[in-house]
Amino acid sequence: MPCILAMFDFGQCDPKRCSGRKLCRLGFIRQQKIGQRFPGILLTPTATSTLSPSDSTTILSKGLAAVDCSWNQLDKTAFHRVKVFKFFL
Numbered sequence: 001m002p003c004i005l006a007m008f009d010f011g012q013c014d015p016k017r018c019s020g021r022k023l024c025r026l027g028f029i030r031q032q033k034i035g036q037r038f039p040g041i042l043l044t045p046t047a048t049s050t051l052s053p054s055d056s057t058t059i060l061s062k063g064l065a066a067v068d069c070s071w072n073q074l075d076k077t078a079f080h081r082v083k084v085f086k087f088f089l
Contacts, residue, residue, distance in 0.1 A: 004063030005029040006038060008082050010072035020068035029066075034081050035043040038065050045074060051088045058085070 007020045008027050015021055023029045031050030032038055041055060062085060069077045079087075 003060050004040060005039075006032045006063060006065040007041050007068050008032050008034060008038075008065060010034070010067065010069040012077070013068070015051055018068065032036055032065060034078075035083070037065065037083040039085055040064055041086050042067065042082060044079055044082075044087050045071070045088040046079055049086075049088055055088070057085075060073070070071075084085070 001079075005028065006007065007024065009020060009031055020029070021031075024031045032046075041051070041058055043051075043066045046068070065084065067079065067082070
């Protein structure tokens with residue numbers, strides 16, 4: 001069963017080598033704007049909780065998004081500007 005897949009791009013990497021942008025170009029995921037609301041779950045490296053099998057219903061109904069940012073610039077990344085249902089690691 002397909003689900004909505006999205007990415008929040010913080011623009012911290014080389015656009016030509018960015019795997020997230022390539023997935024958007026190929027139509028596998030959609031790109032969300034930083035202030036745009038996303039109803040599903042966001043995967044972020046600074047989250048305090050992890051995904052579990054019980055989250056599958058939320059993912060299937062509302063979607064799953066990831067953050068595309070540089071690991072070297074995590075302290076400069078404004079994760080609080082992303083509006084989502086839940087944050088997970």
